[in-house]
Amino acid sequence: MRIDAITIFPDYFAPLQLSLLGKAQDGGLLSINVHDLRSQTSDTHHTVDDAPYGGGAGMVMLADVWGRAIDSVIEDGADLIILTPAGRRFNQELAQELSGARQLIFACGRYEGIDDRVRIHYSQDEYIARNIRVREVSIGDYVLGGGEVASMVMIEAITRLIPGVLGNPLSLAEESHNEEGYLEYPNFTRPQEWRGLEVPPILLSGNHGAIAAWRTSQAKERKESNGN
């Protein structure tokens, strides 16, 4: 998979070179390319935004600058992901779907977002014919300063689903149950007693059927107590 992130803050993406993702890139399974949007500007002030038509607060990022940046990286079959609070909510199902992509382009908006003609332009027939798809995505209903951190959340969730990127394929299979409605249960490890708290005795029973049933009921309780 090829990932291209376009941003006015390329340094935000430095952590992607660490750990498993760094290794996956060394191994050629994945390439992550971060691009400075300002490199596509032609004026002396490297302008990337302007006031909104119709008035209102904030600034809107320029379609022309974004168009040049996207044109410089886009390949046939790409998914162009525009991060915006108005987008489709990112979840494990969407992560699964995007993990099969050839190229993911993350357009990280700042300010009040990107001129909507960027979305409209790359949704046109000529791009559909090239199997290019535009998706507006949000990671959740809270206020962020821009799409950079949202992109990194998505990149972590998506890339760990690519075969060979995750160290341990067994934990992938186990977690796939979660998507089918299984829930996370509480976990315990040594010591058997810590600050007066004992590990639930059923986990020491060796009765795997009873343990599985206990975990299911605990997971449900935990989820409900967290208001989910």
Ligand code: JBQ
């Ligand atoms: C969203 F995707 C973006 C981009 C910019 C701000 C945002 N705020 C909240 N959630 O994920 C988002």
